[in-house]
Structure formats: structure tokens, C-alpha cells
Amino acid sequence: MPGNTRVSLGRRAFLGGMAAAGAAAAGLRAGRARAAESLNALVWCDHTDPALIRPFEEAFDVRVNLKEYEGTGTAFSIIEQSAPGDGDVFVIDGIDVPRAVDAGILAPLPEEELPTADLFPELVMAESHVRDGRTWAISEKFGYNTISYNREKVDPADVMDMAVIWSEKYAGRIAIYDYYLPIIGLVAIGLGKKTSELTEADLPAIREKLFQMKKVAKLVGDVVASQTALATGEVDILVGGGEWVTAGLAAEKPELDWVLPKQGGLRWSQSIGIFADSTRKDLALEFVKYILSPEGQARLATSSCYWAMPANRRAGEVLTPQQKAALRWDDQPAYLARAQLYPAPDAELDARMQDIWTEMLQQ
Amino acid sequence: MRRLADGLALGYVVAVYAFIYLPVAVLVLFSFQESRLPIPPFDGPSLRWYAAVFADRRLTDALANSLLVALLSSALAALLGFLAAYGLARYRLPASGLQRALLTAPLSVSYLIIGLGLLIMFSRLGVPRSLLTVGIGHTVINLPLCFAITYSQMGAHQENVERAARDLGAREWQVMLLVTAPMLLPAILAGFLLSVTFSWDEFIIAFLLSRFDVTLPVEIWSLLRSGLNPRNNAVGSVVFLFSFALVLVMELLLFRRGRRR
Amino acid sequence: MAAVRAARRQRLRGFAFVLPALLWTAAFFLLPFAFMVAMSLWRRVGGRILESWTLENYADFFGRPHFLEGLANSLEITLTVTVISVLFAYPLAWIIAEKVPERWQRAALMLAVLPFWTSYVVRSYAWLLVLAHDGVVNRALLAVGLVEAPLVLASTRTATVIGFVHFFVMLLTLTIYANLRQLSPNYARAAADLGAGPVRIFLHVILPLTLPGVMVGAFLTFVLAIGDYVTPQILGGNNELVLPQIIMLQIGRRADLPSASAMAIVLMAVVTLVYFACARWLRLERA
Numbered sequence: 001m002p003g004n005t006r007v008s009l010g011r012r013a014f015l016g017g018m019a020a021a022g023a024a025a026a027g028l029r030a031g032r033a034r035a036a037e038s039l040n041a042l043v044w045c046d047h048t049d050p051a052l053i054r055p056f057e058e059a060f061d062v063r064v065n066l067k068e069y070e071g072t073g074t075a076f077s078i079i080e081q082s083a084p085g086d087g088d089v090f091v092i093d094g095i096d097v098p099r100a101v102d103a104g105i106l107a108p109l110p111e112e113e114l115p116t117a118d119l120f121p122e123l124v125m126a127e128s129h130v131r132d133g134r135t136w137a138i139s140e141k142f143g144y145n146t147i148s149y150n151r152e153k154v155d156p157a158d159v160m161d162m163a164v165i166w167s168e169k170y171a172g173r174i175a176i177y178d179y180y181l182p183i184i185g186l187v188a189i190g191l192g193k194k195t196s197e198l199t200e201a202d203l204p205a206i207r208e209k210l211f212q213m214k215k216v217a218k219l220v221g222d223v224v225a226s227q228t229a230l231a232t233g234e235v236d237i238l239v240g241g242g243e244w245v246t247a248g249l250a251a252e253k254p255e256l257d258w259v260l261p262k263q264g265g266l267r268w269s270q271s272i273g274i275f276a277d278s279t280r281k282d283l284a285l286e287f288v289k290y291i292l293s294p295e296g297q298a299r300l301a302t303s304s305c306y307w308a309m310p311a312n313r314r315a316g317e318v319l320t321p322q323q324k325a326a327l328r329w330d331d332q333p334a335y336l337a338r339a340q341l342y343p344a345p346d347a348e349l350d351a352r353m354q355d356i357w358t359e360m361l362q363q
Numbered sequence: 364m365r366r367l368a369d370g371l372a373l374g375y376v377v378a379v380y381a382f383i384y385l386p387v388a389v390l391v392l393f394s395f396q397e398s399r400l401p402i403p404p405f406d407g408p409s410l411r412w413y414a415a416v417f418a419d420r421r422l423t424d425a426l427a428n429s430l431l432v433a434l435l436s437s438a439l440a441a442l443l444g445f446l447a448a449y450g451l452a453r454y455r456l457p458a459s460g461l462q463r464a465l466l467t468a469p470l471s472v473s474y475l476i477i478g479l480g481l482l483i484m485f486s487r488l489g490v491p492r493s494l495l496t497v498g499i500g501h502t503v504i505n506l507p508l509c510f511a512i513t514y515s516q517m518g519a520h521q522e523n524v525e526r527a528a529r530d531l532g533a534r535e536w537q538v539m540l541l542v543t544a545p546m547l548l549p550a551i552l553a554g555f556l557l558s559v560t561f562s563w564d565e566f567i568i569a570f571l572l573s574r575f576d577v578t579l580p581v582e583i584w585s586l587l588r589s590g591l592n593p594r595n596n597a598v599g600s601v602v603f604l605f606s607f608a609l610v611l612v613m614e615l616l617l618f619r620r621g622r623r624r
Numbered sequence: 625m626a627a628v629r630a631a632r633r634q635r636l637r638g639f640a641f642v643l644p645a646l647l648w649t650a651a652f653f654l655l656p657f658a659f660m661v662a663m664s665l666w667r668r669v670g671g672r673i674l675e676s677w678t679l680e681n682y683a684d685f686f687g688r689p690h691f692l693e694g695l696a697n698s699l700e701i702t703l704t705v706t707v708i709s710v711l712f713a714y715p716l717a718w719i720i721a722e723k724v725p726e727r728w729q730r731a732a733l734m735l736a737v738l739p740f741w742t743s744y745v746v747r748s749y750a751w752l753l754v755l756a757h758d759g760v761v762n763r764a765l766l767a768v769g770l771v772e773a774p775l776v777l778a779s780t781r782t783a784t785v786i787g788f789v790h791f792f793v794m795l796l797t798l799t800i801y802a803n804l805r806q807l808s809p810n811y812a813r814a815a816a817d818l819g820a821g822p823v824r825i826f827l828h829v830i831l832p833l834t835l836p837g838v839m840v841g842a843f844l845t846f847v848l849a850i851g852d853y854v855t856p857q858i859l860g861g862n863n864e865l866v867l868p869q870i871i872m873l874q875i876g877r878r879a880d881l882p883s884a885s886a887m888a889i890v891l892m893a894v895v896t897l898v899y900f901a902c903a904r905w906l907r908l909e910r911a
Contacts, residue, residue, distance in 0.1 A: 372715075456642065
């Protein structure tokens with residue numbers, strides 16, 4: 001029986017320990033709630049870097065809760081499955097802002113508080129951001145979906161032609177970024193089409209090329225899988241890559257490079273706005289202003305998930321020369337001139353594109 | 364001949380253990396990597412990624428959320444499971460086979476499907492997704508477990524003691540609370556602890572049913588998607604250590620007595 | 625009369641204990657399932673859910689080769705994983721139960737299932753690192769000179785299978801070990817007394833007696849593997865999709881809950897069919 005007593009004592013101690021653990025967890029959460037307010041933001045993963053968020057949290061004594069997603073379709077799925085008032089700040093692809101305005105989920109922004117004049121002129125994108133004389137979102141970051149490659153293993157002349165992404169020469173050494181819009185856009189560019197004019201009629205040709213690409217590709221991966229594949233030598237070419245894959249790895253993997261082929265490439269841009277049913281619009285606006293400030297822009301440009309160009313030119317005053325070199329700050333005028341925007345399909349065409357994409361994955 | 368067989372057996376065991384430990388070893392080793400890429404060559408040891416993990420408030424928040432959800436949902440599952448097991452084992456109830464089947468049914472349904480069903484119901488009913496909805500989901504998957512474990516331990520031995528207590532004038536609730544529950548404590552605790560480890564590590568239901576407050580596996584999933592980084596290895600090693608500690612506690616407190624007997 | 629009333633009261637009281645759990649299961653398991661069935665009979669058209677009854681989602685699933693192929697991939701991978709895992713786990717469990725001295729068995733078993741407690745999401749990621757082009761396995765093989773060029777391992781079906789087998793070998797070792805331990809050594813002794821050699825004892829006595837337990841473990845493996853999204857998503861490199869991946873695409877990228885529901889129900893139906901196919905053995909175990 002003495003053994004028994006010891007065990008039950010131990011058990012009581014154990015139960016106590018569990019209760020303590022629960023209390024500690026609850027305490028941790030309570031301590032968190034103590035921060036006066038919280039702000040919920042639906043974002044791409046680059047906004048989750050503590051180096052970007054913490055200065056704002058400290059300045060305003062708030063907590064920023066972030067929900068990250070990849071791709072506008074995913075964002076709309078999340079919003080659709082949410083209760084109104086769930087989110088405050090929304091980061092969305094610039095090209096898709098009109099869809100969000102149509103859906104009535106964005107609130108207008110006070111123009112006088114935004115540094116629109118400091119943006120790269122191409123990034124003002126009034127056709128996307130302004131409707132009925134009001135501004136609904138503002139660009140915060142941009143970059144390119146083109147071709148990333150390993151300079152030591154791929155002939156740089158080859159990647160100057162978009163056709164490399166479906167050629168047999170690098171069969172088994174190519175990864176495709178798993179996001180249907182930019183890749184379909186790149187294929188369209190490779191076929192000599194304009195991304196802004198794509199219709200249902202262009203899809204059969206694009207579908208054929210996609211299937212061809214799938215045959216020569218090693219994998220189709222999200223941000224981390226494609227980055228892993230390129231960095232570990234699994235593949236030598238990443239279709240849909242760009243500075244957002246390679247710039248952050250510049251120190252460890254200097255042989256990784258990216259180009260805009262002779263046909264051009266795709267420019268992506270993220271815009272930031274405020275949810276129409278947000279209950280904390282003032283705070284949300286402060287967040288937007290912080291992200292657009294030169295300091296916020298420099299941190300966003302070099303955040304841990306992916307690096308890319310800040311939309312605000314004045315971030316150049318804060319970025320270091322090395323960072324600017326990795327971002328290719330000085331080449332931007334030439335790039336901007338040669339890049340097209342993402343395709344912006346309506347719901348119908350979007351569904352067709354996604355069908356093709358799923359089919360392609362299953363090839 | 365005998366020795367050859369033993370040698371083969373040993374070789375087999377070593378090979379399988381090597382296979383089982385390979386990913387863990389790689390995970391832990393490269394959590395101490397110095398540079399940004401968790402692939403060979405190893406250039407550590409360095410603790411910088413552990414520092415990054417503990418400095419990342421999103422991760423520590425998620426850890427607290429996970430603990431809270433795991434403890435509360437498991438406690439509820441253990442309680443409901445015990446009550447149901449007591450009712451079904453001690454009373455003759457109509458359609459008791461059907462009741463048992465219903466209570467254990469969630470065991471044979473994929474988590475993805477349970478999560479999707481709850482997602483649809485909550486969004487149709489306008490229930491916002493939060494840690495509460497995650498906890499509900501985890502209770503659904505753990506209740507059958509707690510019920511089955513407790514029910515299987517309810518034997519004639521306890522029944523005799525209960526009868527004795529009743530003969531001595533104990534009321535029903537006293538019997539249950541003061542006689543049955545303590546006797547079944549090992550089973551209840553085993554169910555509870557197993558539930559804690561399941562909930563602690565559950566991904567898909569938490570992914571579908573959470574929003575801005577997330578649990579650790581969901582946060583780790585986001586982390587994995589945000590780039591190749593030894594930080595992922597570090598956080599994986601920390602979780603491993605934590606779960607291991609939990610299992611050790613379970614082993615020492617619950618099963619040692621059984622072995623001694 | 626009084627006896628009948630007392631019996632009824634007893635029954636009501638007993639029912640009161642079971643009721644909370646039943647209500648919970650009804651509210652958060654059965655009801656969501658009903659919602660899902662209803663949803664699978666609606667359609668998502670042009671960004672709206674159309675609440676009129678139709679079987680089109682099911683027709684879609686069975687009419688489109690790339691969806692059906694997802695089901696085929698799921699079945700192939702899951703069956704492969706189940707068979708390989710049993711073949712790996714059985715000998716290990718047997719060696720632990722028979723060859724390892726009694727006092728070390730528990731430790732040996734604990735050691736075999738320890739990595740079970742690494743985070744499920746992280747485990748697949750770790751395999752990705754192990755199997756990468758520049759990863760540990762390829763480096764070792766190259767160093768030993770077993771291969772001349774790195775093997776293509778990551779982002780393939782092989783990688784998915786390896787990731788799964790790793791998990792289920794641990795799970796099955798536990799269940800098969802428990803089964804072997806329940807066997808009375810008297811069976812083997814009796815067979816030996818009757819002149820059977822070790823191989824015959826194993827084939828004719830031990831294996832048949834443990835088969836029901838193995839079947840339960842195999843069924844569990846099947847259910848868990850066929851419903852898993854994480855392992856194929858991380859390790860498969862999107863080179864082919866399994867059904868859970870397609871379901872998640874429908875939920876995540878398209879907010880198409882109706883078609884996701886239909887696919888989920890197909891998945892459940894498949895599992896149920898397999899359950900009935902194995903029911904003979906599964907029921908044996910319970911008896």
C-alpha cells in the first residue's frame with residue numbers, strides 16, 4: 001500500500017500541475033488582452049514579420065493579429081466564411097481591388113492622409129484604386145513574377161526566352177509557383193498575348209502550354225516549397241519566381257538570379273485597405289499610414305517571408321545600399337516599363353482558369 | 364542458426380529505428396544551424412533560431428492558445444465521456460448498442476470531414492470562428508476516445524464496491540463521485556492525457572475553424588509556408604520536447620503502478 | 625406496478641448520465657453532417673450559393689477525370705502505405721515481444737514510438753529536408769558511392785509514401801505489439817509439443833491469432849491516411865493531387881463548399897465501403 005499512496009500523491013501533484021498549466025495559459029492570454037486594443041489584419045505572409053509589426057504595436061499599445069493567405073481567391077473564401085467585423089485591415093493584390101470594391105467589403109480612405117505623391121507613378125494605379133472619386137486602397141509593395149534561376153546551372157541566354165518554361169532542355173529541373181493567375185499570365189506573355197485582354201477563347205492554347213509545362217516540371221509548389229526546391233538544388237528554374245524568392249537569399253545563395261525575359265514579365269503589387277465593417281477604422285488607418293511610411297516601407301520591403309520593392313520611393317532614404325542592390329532599386333524604371341499586370345478575370349473566367357489549373361496539377 | 368536469426372533480428376530493429384529517427388535527428392540537428400538554410404553542410408551550433416522562436420510573440424501566443432484549447436477541450440471530453448460510460452455500464456438502457464455506436468462514430472470519420480461539417484454549420488448559423496469553435500471540434504474528436512477508454516475499464520470489481528457503498532447508504536451522486544470516479548481515475552486520466560496530446564497536435568480542424576487567434580500547429584503551418592528557415596526546425600524541436608515531457612509524465616504517473624503490480 | 629415504475633426511474637436516471645455526451649455528439653457531429661449533406665446538394669454559381677436541390681456536384685465529381693483521378697490516387701497511395709506499414713511494423717513488434725527481455729520491452733516500445741510526438745506538421749517538413757536533392761540521404765548515398773547522381777526523392781509519390789509509412793509504422797508497432805502480448809505463450813508451447821517448427825508455429829498459430837488485431841490497425845491506418853491533407857501537400861510537390869487536397873482547394877481557393885461537401889461525402893462512402901469489406905475481421909476482434 002505505501003507504493004499506492006505515493007502514486008496517488010504523485011497523481012494529485014500531477015493534477016495540480018495540469019491546473020497550473022491551464023492557469024498559466026489563461027494568464028498568458030489575459031496578459032495579452034490587457035493591451036488596450038487589437039487590430040485584425042488579413043495579409044500576405046510578408047506582413048507577419050515581427051520586425052515589421054512590433055514597432056507599430058509598441059507605438060500604439062495594440063496587438064496586431066494577422067491571418068495570412070495566398071491568392072485573392074483564398075482571401076475571398078476566408079472573408080465569405082467570416083462574421084462581419086472580424087477583420088480591420090486587408091492586404092490584397094492591386095489588380096483585384098476592383099473586385100473587393102464591387103463586393104462592398106472595403107471602406108474609402110481619406111486621400112489627404114495618404115502619401116500617394118511619393119509612390120512610384122506606375123504604382124498609383126488609379127484605375128484600380130479609385131472609384132466614384134474616392135480612394136479604396138493604396139499600393140504598398142510590388143515585384144515581379146518572372147523566372148528565377150540558378151546562374152551556375154542554367155545558361156542565362158536560355159532564360160531570356162519565355163519558351164524555356166515549356167522546353168525539354170531543362171526537363172525535371174523546373175519548379176512552378178502554385179498560383180494560377182501569374183503563371184497563366186506568364187504563359188499568355190510567352191504566347192504573345194496581353195494579360196489584360198485574356199478571354200475564354202485564349203484558354204485552350206494556354207491550357208495546352210500548361211500541360212506541356214507540367215510534363216517538364218519537377219514540382220508545383222507554394223512559396224516555401226518552390227523556394228526550398230530552388231535553394232536546395234532540387235530545381236534550377238522557378239517559373240513565377242522573381243526578387244521575392246531570391247533577394248532574401250542573396251547572402252547565402254548568390255548564384256540565384258532572376259530575369260525579365262525578352263517578352264517581358266508580370267508585375268504584381270499588393271494594396272492595403274480597410275474593411276467596410278471594421279469597428280476600429282481609426283486604428284486601421286494608423287496601421288495603413290505606418291505601412292506606407294518610409295520606415296514601414298523599408299521593413300516591409302525586407303520582411304522575412306519575401307523581399308520586394310516598396311511602393312513608396314521615399315523608402316530609398318531608409319534602405320541600406322546592400323538592400324537596394326538586392327532589390328535592384330536602380331533597374332526599376334526599365335523593369336516597370338517592360339512588365340504587364342496580372343490577368344484580372346471576372347468570376348466566370350476565374351473559375352475556368354482554376355479548373356484548368358486543377359487539371360494541370362492532376363496531369 | 365539461432366545466432367544468425369538473432370543477428371538478423373537485431374539488424375532489422377536497428378534499421379527500422381534508424382528510419383524512425385532519421386527525420387527527428389535531421390530536424391533537431393539543423394535547428395542549431397548558423398546560416399539561413401537548414402540543409403547540409405551543418406555550420407552550427409548556434410542558438411539564434413531558438414532565440415528567434417522565443418522572441419516571436421505570435422508563436423508564444425499560439426502555444427498558449429494550444430495549451431488552453433487542449434486542456435479545456437480534453438477536460439470536457441473526459442467529463443462527458445466518463446458520465447456516458449457510467450450511465451451505459453451501470454444502467455440497463457434501451458438501444459444501448461446504438462448509443463455506444465453513436466458515441467464512438469466520430470472515431471471512424473476523417474478529421475477533415477468533421478472540420479468541414481462544423482465549418483459549414485458555423486458559417487450557416489453565423490457563429491464566428493475562434494478558439495471556442497476549435498475547442499468544440501477537438502471535443503468532438505476526443506469524446507469517443509475518453510468514452511471508450513473509461514467504458515472498457517468499468518468492470519464487475521467496481522460494481523461490487525459501488526453496491527457496498529449504496530448498501531451503506533450512499534446516494535447515487537456520492538457513489539459516482541466518491542467511489543466510481545476515484546477507482547476509474549487512471550482510465551479517465553489516460554483518456555484526458557491522450558486527448559491533450561491529440562488536441563495539442565491537431566491541425567486540419569484547427570485550421571478550418573480558427574481565424575485570427577490560432578493554435579500552434581496552424582501557426583507552424585503558416586511559418587512553413589513563409590520560407591525555408593531553421594526557425595521551423597527550432598520550433599519543431601521545442602514542440603517535440605514539450606510533447607515528450609507530457610508523455611514522460613503520463614508514463615511515470617499512470618503506467619508505473621500497473622507495471623509494478 | 626411499483627417495480628415497473630422503479631425500473632423506469634432507474635432507466636431515466638441512467639439516461640441522464642449519457643444524455644450530455646449524446647447531445648454533444650448530436651449537435652456537433654450529426655448536425656454538421658446534416659448541414660454538409662444539404663450543402664452537397666446545392667450549387668455554387670457565380671460567387672453565390674444556390675439553394676435548390678441538385679445532384680450536379682456529384683455528377684461533376686464523377687464526370688471529371690481529374691477529380692476521379694484524385695480518388696484513384698488516394699486509394700493507391702493509402703493501400704500502398706497500409707501494406708508497407710504492416711510489413712515493416714509486424715516484424716518489429718514481434719522482435720520486441722519475443723526477443724527483447726521482458727524488462728526492456730516497454731523501453732524498446734517507447735523508443736520506437738517516441739518520434740510519434742513530434743509535431744505532425746513539422747514531421748513532413750523534416751522529411752522534405754531529409755529527402756531533398758542536397759539533403760542528408762542523397763549526401764550519404766553519394767559519399768558512400770552507392771549512387772552517382774542525387775536521387776529524385778522529394779516532391780514525388782515516393783516521398784508521400786515514406787512520410788506516411790514513417791508515422792504508421794510507429795502506430796502499427798504499438799497495436800501489433802499489444803496483440804502479440806495478449807497471446808498466451810501456451811499456444812506456441814502446445815504447437816511446439818506437437819512437433820511444429822518455429823516457422824510453422826508462426827504461420828499456423830501466431831499469425832492467424834494476431835490477424836484480427838492487425839486488421840484493426842490496418843483499417844485505422846487506412847482511415848487516417850486517406851483523409852490526410854498535410855503529408856501529400858508538403859511532400860508530394862503537387863505532382864498529383866489526392867482527394868483531401870482537392871477538397872481543400874475547393875474550400876480554400878474557391879469557397880466552393882457545395883462541391884467540397886460532395887467530395888467529402890464520397891470520401892466517407894469509400895471509407896464505409898472499406899469498413900464493410902473488412903468487417904468480418906474487425907468484428908472478430910470485438911467478440
